[in-house]
Amino acid sequence: MELLEFARGPVLTFALTVFIGGMMFRIFSLFLMWRTRDSSEGSSRERSSFSAAVREIIRRLWPQAAYKQRTMFDLVNGYVFHLGLAIIVFALAPHILFIKDLTGLSWGALPNNLIYAVSIITLGSLIAALAKRFANPAQKIISTFDDWFSWLVVFLPVLTGVIATSHLGARYETLFALHILSVALLLVWLPFGKLMHFFLVFITRGQTGIQLSHRGAQL
Amino acid sequence: MSDKKTLGEMLTERGVSRRTFLKYASYTASILALPPTAATAIAQGIANARRQSVIWLSFQECTGCTESITRAHTPSIEDLIFDFISLDYHHTLMNASGHLAEEARLQAMADNAGEYIVIVDGSVPLKDDGIYSTIAGITNLQMLQETVKDAFAVIAVGSCATFGGIPGAHPNPTGAVPVSEIVTDKPIINISGCPPIPEAMTGTIAYLLSFGSIPELDELGRPKAFYGEAIHDRCYRRPFYERGMFARSFDDEGARQGWCLYEVGCKGPVTYNACATLKWNGGVSFPIQSGHGCLGCSEPNFWDMGGFYKPLSTATGDPLKWAGGAAVAGAAIGAASAVLARTKRNKAIKAGARKPSQEAK
Numbered sequence: 343m344e345l346l347e348f349a350r351g352p353v354l355t356f357a358l359t360v361f362i363g364g365m366m367f368r369i370f371s372l373f374l375m376w377r378t379r380d381s382s383e384g385s386s387r388e389r390s391s392f393s394a395a396v397r398e399i400i401r402r403l404w405p406q407a408a409y410k411q412r413t414m415f416d417l418v419n420g421y422v423f424h425l426g427l428a429i430i431v432f433a434l435a436p437h438i439l440f441i442k443d444l445t446g447l448s449w450g451a452l453p454n455n456l457i458y459a460v461s462i463i464t465l466g467s468l469i470a471a472l473a474k475r476f477a478n479p480a481q482k483i484i485s486t487f488d489d490w491f492s493w494l495v496v497f498l499p500v501l502t503g504v505i506a507t508s509h510l511g512a513r514y515e516t517l518f519a520l521h522i523l524s525v526a527l528l529l530v531w532l533p534f535g536k537l538m539h540f541f542l543v544f545i546t547r548g549q550t551g552i553q554l555s556h557r558g559a560q561l
Numbered sequence: 562m563s564d565k566k567t568l569g570e571m572l573t574e575r576g577v578s579r580r581t582f583l584k585y586a587s588y589t590a591s592i593l594a595l596p597p598t599a600a601t602a603i604a605q606g607i608a609n610a611r612r613q614s615v616i617w618l619s620f621q622e623c624t625g626c627t628e629s630i631t632r633a634h635t636p637s638i639e640d641l642i643f644d645f646i647s648l649d650y651h652h653t654l655m656n657a658s659g660h661l662a663e664e665a666r667l668q669a670m671a672d673n674a675g676e677y678i679v680i681v682d683g684s685v686p687l688k689d690d691g692i693y694s695t696i697a698g699i700t701n702l703q704m705l706q707e708t709v710k711d712a713f714a715v716i717a718v719g720s721c722a723t724f725g726g727i728p729g730a731h732p733n734p735t736g737a738v739p740v741s742e743i744v745t746d747k748p749i750i751n752i753s754g755c756p757p758i759p760e761a762m763t764g765t766i767a768y769l770l771s772f773g774s775i776p777e778l779d780e781l782g783r784p785k786a787f788y789g790e791a792i793h794d795r796c797y798r799r800p801f802y803e804r805g806m807f808a809r810s811f812d813d814e815g816a817r818q819g820w821c822l823y824e825v826g827c828k829g830p831v832t833y834n835a836c837a838t839l840k841w842n843g844g845v846s847f848p849i850q851s852g853h854g855c856l857g858c859s860e861p862n863f864w865d866m867g868g869f870y871k872p873l874s875t876a877t878g879d880p881l882k883w884a885g886g887a888a889v890a891g892a893a894i895g896a897a898s899a900v901l902a903r904t905k906r907n908k909a910i911k912a913g914a915r916k917p918s919q920e921a922k
Contacts, residue, residue: 344861344862346831347862347865347866347867347877350867350875350876350877351867351876351877351878354876354877354880355876355878355879355880355881355882355883358876358880358881358884359883359884359887360887362881362884362887362888362891363887363888363890363891364891365891366887366888366889366890366891366892366895367891367892367894367895367898368895369892369895370891370892370893370894370895370896370899371894371895371896371898371899372895372899373899374895374896374899374900374903375899375902375903376899376902376903376906435805435807435823435824436823436872436873436874437874439823439824439872439874439875440872440874440875440876443871443872443875443876444875444876444880444881451805451807452805453803453804453805454802454803454804454805455803509794514791514793514830514831515830515831518830518831518873
């Protein structure tokens with residue numbers, strides 16, 4: 343029980359503190375960074391910034407025909423584990439209670455057994471993503487510590503969650519504590535690595551859309 | 562005091578029929594999760610046993626554990642258990658008082674050296690030389706050390722004796738510790754709970770009498786027969802948990818429908834006890850059945866587990882107590898790094914060191 347108390351108390355407090363501080367650091371350092379003024383005259387086809395951003399965000403939800411064949415695995419697998427993670431994080435009752443306790447926001451939950459099934463699929467999908475990274479020489483060469491570690495800190499909470507729910511290998515409170523510790527690790531790493539895309543993905547895609555539209559790209 | 566007669570002979574003298582006795586043995590075997598054949602062994606073991614001398618020490622406690630054991634639900638069990646044992650010392654239940662009571666304790670220790678069982682309820686205060694609880698002029702620590710010296714085994718009953726309990730809760734003003742922190746050279750059986758289930762206490766004593774050995778214990782020293790499974794895993798409301806159907810307050814539709822109490826703070830998933838199976842008050846009910854979440858009273862530090870009404874999946878304490886400071890500090894460091902980068906860039910531009918390729922970035 344002591345490990346669980348430690349995890350629910352000091353560890354979560356520390357992790358949330360680092361997460362919030364880290365997020366603010368990343369956001370402020372990014373948005374106050376200089377931006378080189380683009381003095382060129384925009385294309386005649388240039389759209390409004392908002393329209394260009396939204397169109398680019400939508401356009402990138404699915405690959406262009408020329409890339410479809412080559413990226414199909416990453417695309418489908420990526421959708422599977424991203425959607426899976428979203429369902430696990432936001433639709434499991436205990437997770438909603440965690441969020442509600444911190445923010446006051448809550449919504450309806452899905453049945454635990456459904457989340458369990460989604461978790462298994464998500465685990466499989468994450469393992470497939472890792473296998474692909476190992477198997478593809480080009481992808482392996484360009485992979486950095488950030489890629490491997492980010493994968494690990496996402497994988498561990500799902501794995502420990504499934505193991506805790508299944509009561510495998512140790513007493514539930516120990517497994518539950520390990521799950522919380524793995525979530526704490528994820529929270530601490532989130533702002534500082536590539537996982538920051540959870541916050542920046544649509545911002546960066548929107549910005550790309552604005553730039554492309556300025557140059558006359560058809561979005 | 563111990564008697565020369567066997568318990569079987571004594572029970573016969575008191576008119577306890579063989580059928581009643583065997584029913585008790587079967588019941589005890591079943592609550593101890595022993596195979597049916599063990600009922601015979603229990604019957605033979607108890608019948609042939611001499612009355613077991615028991616010294617019951619009450620320290621920093623509320624007498625709830627004694628209240629509980631005297632309400633063991635099968636009518637004959639209470640009588641039986643007090644026939645089986647010679648309760649030579651117990652503040653609440655003994656007739657003697659004052660120095661006569663203490664003499665009874667010392668006499669029992671002398672007569673049954675190496676054979677008597679010490680039952681302890683309540684925690685032991687150690688702060689300031691243990692002055693916060695004294696009996697007959699000596700501290701609880703002194704009495705415990707003196708009494709367990711020649712004991713066969715020690716049974717700690719209740720969460721105070723097993724884990725420190727409420728006296729040991731934060732800020733623990735008396736420096737209360739469980740029995741296991743003081744007694745290290747004797748077998749200790751922990752029967753935790755606030756109070757423990759009566760049958761967990763009587764069943765364990767019956768096991769000791771029957772087999773003369775310690776039952777299988779979990780890592781917290783508790784008999785696995787009673788503490789082997791989590792409340793949550795045997796809870797009749799578990800299907801509602803799986804379906805995501807929760808009571809959100811004690812008076813909403815979910816509460817009236819008997820849905821899962823996880824959201825209102827039930828600690829059943831991390832609490833090991835037999836409440837959901839043996840139940841209380843003659844098998845009538847248990848806290849969750851009565852509409853209140855499990856408090857986790859049979860687990861260490863249950864009083865300090867972050868609040869009885871906070872869901873288990875939430876952080877304890879105030880997890881956002883440093884969030885404001887962290888946000889300001891993060892923003893300040895982020896802004897400073899951006900300003901630093903701008904300054905560096907401007908300096909580089911002024912120095913004419915800027916390369917065209919960098920500008921494009």
